[in-house]
Amino acid sequence: MKRSVLSLSLSALLMLTACANSPRSTEQILSDRGFQRGETVDRIKDYQISGWNYVDERHVIFNAGPSRNYLITLKIDCRDLSGAEYIGFSSTTSDVTKFDKVVVGTPIGPRSCPIDTLTKLEKID
Structure with a gap:
């Protein structure tokens, strides 16, 4: 009996830790x-980073x-x-489209990651 209670307690603890x-x-x-x-857009016009x-x-x-502000989702x-x-x-x-790539600067050189979608972000009140 003690063993099954201990086993159940351990299982519950592991599940909570995983969550x-x-x-x-x-x-x-x-x-x-x-x-x-917000809405998904095809391009970001006249962007400045x-x-x-x-x-x-x-x-x-x-x-x-x-x-x-935009959320860029990569492929x-x-x-x-x-x-x-x-x-x-x-x-x-002067526009960014979903056909462009994000270029990431790394210590070993630039890496290109293709864009999947561009989504406008809205501030939450």
């Missing part, structure tokens, strides 16, 4: 930073000017994004 260590969703991270997803914030290996928050995991020295875009115009 506590599970990665947070992109939506939770955005909410913690005061944002929610005012700042950026790492979310995870597939998402980055990009500030394109005053009150112009693949971009492993060097978390420790990037800088980011840029492969765009040859």
Whole structure:
């Protein structure tokens, strides 16, 4: 009897530990930073990189000017994004589109990560 109670207690503790260590969703991270997803856009016109914030290996928050924040979702995991020295875009115009790439500066040289979607972010009141 004691053994089954101990086994159940240990199982419950392991389940709680697994839940506590599970990665947070992109939506939770955005909410913690005061944002929610808005509409998906085809391009960011006349962008200027005012700042950026790492979310995870597939998402980055990009500030394109005053009150112009976007979530960039990448097609693949971009492993060097978390420790990037800088980011840029492969765009040859003044716009960023979903056909461009995020260029990540790393100590061993730039890495390109293709963009999947561009989403406007809205401030949460």
